Amino acid sequence: MSRVLLFEVYTARFPFLDINKDKIRPIIVVSKPYGQHNTITVIPVSSKHKQESAEVQLHDWHQAGLVKPSVARVYRLTTILRSDLTNKLGILSESDKDNIKQAIKKLLDL
Numbered sequence: 001m002s003r004v005l006l007f008e009v010y011t012a013r014f015p016f017l018d019i020n021k022d023k024i025r026p027i028i029v030v031s032k033p034y035g036q037h038n039t040i041t042v043i044p045v046s047s048k049h050k051q052e053s054a055e056v057q058l059h060d061w062h063q064a065g066l067v068k069p070s071v072a073r074v075y076r077l078t079t080i081l082r083s084d085l086t087n088k089l090g091i092l093s094e095s096d097k098d099n100i101k102q103a104i105k106k107l108l109d110l
Helices: 094-108
Strands: 008-016 021-029 039-046 055-058 070-073 078-081 085-091
Touching (some): 008 039, 021 085, 055 094, 070 094
Antiparallel strands (some): 008 021, 021 039
């Protein structure tokens, strides 16, 4: 896989807490790979809006390569292995990037 850039959207094997299993889900990359295992920080994406304060509506979802209107679940910020990425879908628009950055700052109280 080629170089991974910040705010690119991929499908990836994503861990689900409630079923103790991985599923292929869309994610947003929010860090470069780190360490010997190439871990990256990601935010899962969903088409189901849960009205959480740390969710960000992706206004330019089509540009991001998503097939329907979606939200970034910033409150589920987590790390995965770079090798868990499966396919690149697209990249976030500048306005969606800015909204994600603000949500991360709010979530982490920065």
